[in-house]
Amino acid sequence: MGTRPVRPAHSAAEVLARLDDRLPDGPTDPVAVIDALVEAVDGGLTATGSPAFFGYVIGGTLPAALAADVLAVVWDQNAALASLSPAASAVESVAGRWVTQLLGLPSHVSVGFTTGTQMAHVTALAAARHRVLADAGWDVEADGLLGAPPVRVLAGADRHATVDAALRLLGLGRRAVVPVATDGLGRMRPDALRAALAGGAPPSHTHPGHAAGPGRAAAARPTIVITQVGEVNTGAADPLAEICALAHEHGGWVHVDGAFGLWAAVSGSPARRALVAGAAQADSWATDGHKWLNVPYDCGIALVADPAAHRGAMAAPAVYFPPDGAGQLDPVDWTPEFSRRARAFAVYAALRSLGRAGLRELVDRCCDLADHAAHRLAAVPGLSVLNATDGPAAPGGLVPLNQVLLRVDGPARRPGCARADIPSRGYPDPAVAGDRLTREVTAAVTAGGEAYLTGTTWRGQAAMRLSVSNWATTLADVDRAVDVIAAAVAARRAGGAGDAR
Numbered sequence: 001m002g003t004r005p006v007r008p009a010h011s012a013a014e015v016l017a018r019l020d021d022r023l024p025d026g027p028t029d030p031v032a033v034i035d036a037l038v039e040a041v042d043g044g045l046t047a048t049g050s051p052a053f054f055g056y057v058i059g060g061t062l063p064a065a066l067a068a069d070v071l072a073v074v075w076d077q078n079a080a081l082a083s084l085s086p087a088a089s090a091v092e093s094v095a096g097r098w099v100t101q102l103l104g105l106p107s108h109v110s111v112g113f114t115t116g117t118q119m120a121h122v123t124a125l126a127a128a129r130h131r132v133l134a135d136a137g138w139d140v141e142a143d144g145l146l147g148a149p150p151v152r153v154l155a156g157a158d159r160h161a162t163v164d165a166a167l168r169l170l171g172l173g174r175r176a177v178v179p180v181a182t183d184g185l186g187r188m189r190p191d192a193l194r195a196a197l198a199g200g201a202p203p204s205h206t207h208p209g210h211a212a213g214p215g216r217a218a219a220a221r222p223t224i225v226i227t228q229v230g231e232v233n234t235g236a237a238d239p240l241a242e243i244c245a246l247a248h249e250h251g252g253w254v255h256v257d258g259a260f261g262l263w264a265a266v267s268g269s270p271a272r273r274a275l276v277a278g279a280a281q282a283d284s285w286a287t288d289g290h291k292w293l294n295v296p297y298d299c300g301i302a303l304v305a306d307p308a309a310h311r312g313a314m315a316a317p318a319v320y321f322p323p324d325g326a327g328q329l330d331p332v333d334w335t336p337e338f339s340r341r342a343r344a345f346a347v348y349a350a351l352r353s354l355g356r357a358g359l360r361e362l363v364d365r366c367c368d369l370a371d372h373a374a375h376r377l378a379a380v381p382g383l384s385v386l387n388a389t390d391g392p393a394a395p396g397g398l399v400p401l402n403q404v405l406l407r408v409d410g411p412a413r414r415p416g417c418a419r420a421d422i423p424s425r426g427y428p429d430p431a432v433a434g435d436r437l438t439r440e441v442t443a444a445v446t447a448g449g450e451a452y453l454t455g456t457t458w459r460g461q462a463a464m465r466l467s468v469s470n471w472a473t474t475l476a477d478v479d480r481a482v483d484v485i486a487a488a489v490a491a492r493r494a495g496g497a498g499d500a501r
Contacts, residue, residue, distance in 0.1 A: 230261020
């Protein structure tokens with residue numbers, strides 16, 4: 001890890017104060033500009049590439065991917081058109097095909113490279129909107145949403161926030177979403193989905209003679225079901241095969257949020273691969289390159305099993321765009337952006353440098369390290385692993401994938417006592433104590449600089465998350481983080497820190 005603390009030394013406000021915010025009237029020497037910038041931001045950079053960074057779900061950067069990304073900047077290619085950059089178009093085609101193969105998806109899937117899963121959702125769900133409305137006899141690209149048949153969206157109660165943001169951008173507001181109940185790990189319950197699909201009134205516009213999309217029955221109403229692999233707190237996966245079967249019985253389009261979890265498809269563990277069983281039956285998928293694939297920011301990937309719907313939703317032909325004579329190799333047809341950077345160079349380099357075996361080892365090592373951390377942390381007095389499972393999601397393991405969700409327990413009350421039994425200070429409620437202690441431990445670990453954790457909320461209670469996503473993280477890095485967490489828990493519980501006021 002070296003001696004650099006993982007946390008930043010300065011806040012955004014402090015960095016702002018160090019910057020010269022006066023716009024110069026005339027030119028400044030480029031070397032002086034860069035020197036001043038480096039000096040101003042020094043201490044305000046988080047070491048997200050550190051093997052001791054366990055916050056959010058952020059990968060490191062593979063050496064080959066970093067070098068390719070630097071070349072992408074040097075080459076400065078606009079990756080919109082094959083005629084504009086034959087190299088960017090060709091590399092994107094190969095990288096997209098490799099991703100499709102690694103994830104075990106159908107070979108005819110179309111691929112678009114976006115800024116992240118947020119825009120991959122927008123891309124794939126735009127294709128979904130195109131198809132389900134076309135099946136109802138409505139051309140949304142020509143006529144918009146005003147007067148269109150209402151689109152029903154069903155998504156798990158523990159879906160990621162980017163799903164709702166994508167739906168808003170597509171004109172499908174949050175009231176269009178029917179939340180589907182989940183289990184204790186955040187997995188969508190098939191029985192709840194079945195009941196939700198059976199409910200609701202039919203749309204005011206239908207077109208029974210219009211054929212439904214591939215693999216789907218004729219829809220009673222335009223329906224999109226959004227499922228996920230890798231719940232952001234627990235790492236758990238929805239039962240995809242059951243969900244796809246139920247949704248397709250009702251003519252629904254199934255979209256999979258697999259920002260990091262879809263990469264379980266490459267695992268050497270049958271239990272982990274089982275988490276994505278049925279994924280190929282879905283209609284669209286979204287994942288990230290800058291998480292488990294460990295390419296530099298930014299990189300998301302949208303994949304769609306209905307290329308006609310994908311292209312219909314995204315393409316914006318213009319007379320000044322010379323068509324690609326070799327076929328469907330114009331990247332502009334598959335993403336919302338026209339001008340964009342050639343981010344597929346880094347994906348190509350990452351996959352070429354790892355190969356199947358290297359990617360498999362990366363994913364499994366991260367999962368094994370997370371499971372090792374979970375077992376050690378579960379033995380720490382006063383600390384609970386909230387996403388522990390001994391069920392089919394992770395036979396032989398304690399956590400499903402690479403996420404460890406933790407909470408510091410509030411001191412228990414003695415029988416008959418009105419207050420918690422902790423030294424010198426008390427809390428009116430153990431749950432309140434647990435919230436405060438959990439937040440204090442998270443802050444103390446991160447402030448120490450040896451490891452970086454992030455806080456979250458799970459089932460209404462404060463929690464902290466340890467995510468192992470970096471190719472460079474070792475057993476020693478994880479053990480060091482566990483030791484720091486354990487020491488922080490012991491210190492706060494012994495001192496009864498953070499009384500409720």
